[in-house]
Amino acid sequence: MQKLDIKKLGWVLSIFGVVAFVVHYVWYYLVDAALRGDYLKWLKMCFFGFSGMNANSFIVALVQAFVWGWIVAWVFGAVWNKVNKS
Numbered sequence: 001m002q003k004l005d006i007k008k009l010g011w012v013l014s015i016f017g018v019v020a021f022v023v024h025y026v027w028y029y030l031v032d033a034a035l036r037g038d039y040l041k042w043l044k045m046c047f048f049g050f051s052g053m054n055a056n057s058f059i060v061a062l063v064q065a066f067v068w069g070w071i072v073a074w075v076f077g078a079v080w081n082k083v084n085k086s
Contacts, residue, residue: 001084006077014069021047021065028053 028039044050047061 003084004077004080006073006081009077010070010073012069013073014066017065017069018062021061025053025058025061 024043028036028043031039040052043061047057047064049060049064050057
């Protein structure tokens with residue numbers, strides 16, 4: 001097995017996390033009004049400091065989605081490269 005490039009993986013996972021969060025943020029406004037309360041609870045559980053559908057929460061969650069992508073890449077990449085040493 002070849003070595004995993006952690007930088008590429010970090011960028012891919014971070015961009016994926018940011019795009020997924022933006023899609024979920026927009027989706028909040030598209031779902032039925034009865035489901036918005038549950039959806040907001042889910043967003044609050046996933047992102048620390050997310051207080052509601054406002055600019056501050058959007059920025060905080062966007063940064064977190066980006067950072068979590070890098071954290072996952074570092075951990076997964078390090079484990080992958082350690083296990084698959086050639």
